Amino acid sequence: MTKTKIDPLKRVEAEMKKCVKCGACRANCPAFSAFEREPATARGKVALAQHVMKGDITLDDGTYSAMSKCLLCGSCVDKCPNQVPTDEIVIATREALAQRRGLTTFHKAVGQVIKTRKLMNLGALAASVLGPLFFRKVPATSGLRLRFPMPFLGGSRHIPQIAKKPFMARHPEVIEGEPGKPRIVFFVGCMTNFVYTEIGEATLALFKELGCTVIIPGEQQCCGLPGMSGGDLDTVRELAERNLEALEGHRADYVMTACATCGGALHKLYPLVIGKRNPELKQRLQALADKTVDAAVLLQKLGLDPEQTGAGEALRVTYHDPCHHRTAGIAKEPRALLKGTPGIDLVEMEGADRCCGLGGTFNVYHYESSLKINAGKSAAIRATGADAVVTGCPGCIMQLSDGLKQAGDKTRVSHTVELLARKIRR
Ligand code: SF4
Ligand code: SF4
Numbered sequence: 001m002t003k004t005k006i007d008p009l010k011r012v013e014a015e016m017k018k019c020v021k022c023g024a025c026r027a028n029c030p031a032f033s034a035f036e037r038e039p040a041t042a043r044g045k046v047a048l049a050q051h052v053m054k055g056d057i058t059l060d061d062g063t064y065s066a067m068s069k070c071l072l073c074g075s076c077v078d079k080c081p082n083q084v085p086t087d088e089i090v091i092a093t094r095e096a097l098a099q100r101r102g103l104t105t106f107h108k109a110v111g112q113v114i115k116t117r118k119l120m121n122l123g124a125l126a127a128s129v130l131g132p133l134f135f136r137k138v139p140a141t142s143g144l145r146l147r148f149p150m151p152f153l154g155g156s157r158h159i160p161q162i163a164k165k166p167f168m169a170r171h172p173e174v175i176e177g178e179p180g181k182p183r184i185v186f187f188v189g190c191m192t193n194f195v196y197t198e199i200g201e202a203t204l205a206l207f208k209e210l211g212c213t214v215i216i217p218g219e220q221q222c223c224g225l226p227g228m229s230g231g232d233l234d235t236v237r238e239l240a241e242r243n244l245e246a247l248e249g250h251r252a253d254y255v256m257t258a259c260a261t262c263g264g265a266l267h268k269l270y271p272l273v274i275g276k277r278n279p280e281l282k283q284r285l286q287a288l289a290d291k292t293v294d295a296a297v298l299l300q301k302l303g304l305d306p307e308q309t310g311a312g313e314a315l316r317v318t319y320h321d322p323c324h325h326r327t328a329g330i331a332k333e334p335r336a337l338l339k340g341t342p343g344i345d346l347v348e349m350e351g352a353d354r355c356c357g358l359g360g361t362f363n364v365y366h367y368e369s370s371l372k373i374n375a376g377k378s379a380a381i382r383a384t385g386a387d388a389v390v391t392g393c394p395g396c397i398m399q400l401s402d403g404l405k406q407a408g409d410k411t412r413v414s415h416t417v418e419l420l421a422r423k424i425r426r
Contacts, residue, residue, distance in 0.1 A: 032283030
């Protein structure tokens, strides 16, 4: 794809002007609750973005650091009287900073990895074999930590084990269903493919149960969200185009994902970052976005009967709304399916739709703050007395598991589809 010199801040110039500096966004901002400083608020970031655009500020490490203190959760937008899209403004500013000063070494490496599926497959294979040696019970003083100076190895973080065989390597590209039933393209996502393969298996089992034909295009790539966190929007655009090629066609009725983050990329991010630079491409990406649907939403729409698929042991559960679901208005569908599942008792936690603190590479660069936000979520989960917390995003599953384990809590963390498929996967 041709790289462009368009200033990304132009894209959000009019939106920035809508900020009246009232500060109403502070109350809802998890970054502000963690850092307790004005630059971490939506208001602070909009003001900083305006300075970057005017060019009257030094683009030093402090500017980068301030702009990295955002989870892109979109919570501020809900509270803003003028609906200022601070998340979109932060995305544009991070790209502008990357254009003006270059990407960080870490984000350059992230971009290379997520653009090269072979590298991801190889890395996953190596991690599945070597992971247990390096990540389990490594003492804090171990020289291993010193020899592998990776930012995400810090602290006592709980890192999930990589699967021995990726989900996509276990299944053919086309799993034929019954004639006349919907044809569904499954966008798997990296976390489900390489880490939480059981989410993929449960999703597949449910749509097979409904008689659907499921197509898992082998050419699909990472959604690109990890690149976006560091301002590497060129990588996101490249992946958007490659995913478009892989997913469109197939005579599909729906493009389905069981990952809220991937859904957010396909639905909102891709058409947004293409902008006005390529109208024909934007139109195709919008058509892809219009066909994209979350697994729980589609299961409900197609009439899944959770009595037939999910009945199982008695379990008290609480539901965490991923930010990418909250912003897309997805909340009642997973709850309705869970409530209809024999054995499941759904209890609401306080602040179910509050961000868990993951926020892409926010969790890498600001791990202590991410953990602080996560601790509030763990406390809310614990207060319900639930045996399990359920959600619709593998990224949230990783984050919630880490937070609960850090608190010495044994509450299970599951994906909605895993509970909905308990009976048929027994
Ligand atoms: S982003 Fe919205 S809520 Fe926050 S200060 Fe600006 S106008 Fe007020
Ligand atoms: S997107 Fe989330 S973290 Fe970022 S400013 Fe808004 S509320 Fe705060």
